[in-house]
Amino acid sequence: MLVLTRRAGESVVIGDGVVVTVIEVRGDGVRIGIDAPRSVRVHRAEVLEAVMAANAESSVPDEAAAATVDALRAIRPPTDPDAPSA
Structure with missing residues (x-):
């Protein structure tokens, strides 16, 4: 330094x-x-650390939400947008 x-x-x-x-x-x-220059990002260290921690936390899968999505898919499977319509 x-x-x-x-x-x-x-x-x-x-x-x-x-x-x-x-x-x-x-x-x-x-x-x-x-x-x-506008192309150079300038951040206060404590703000950058808080944003990075929040991003890391949000990337951890939520087991309850995943179970809900799985249950909804079982009721109504996702459709293929490229499939021909009937």
Whole structure:
């Protein structure tokens, strides 16, 4: 990890188009501004971690829902959309 000291108004350039500028230092907090191309996604780490955890949780199969779908399929099997109509 690169560690730099910057003051308010000073910047760091990352790659070919990302500029991180220290806007303000107040107590133990620092406000930064990030100027990046639209193609570069910028996320706060805690938000990204929460989204990733929610996505992982939603990908776990729900056994009760799967049983309901199986029961409904037994009552009315899915139709083939490409099959000729009668």
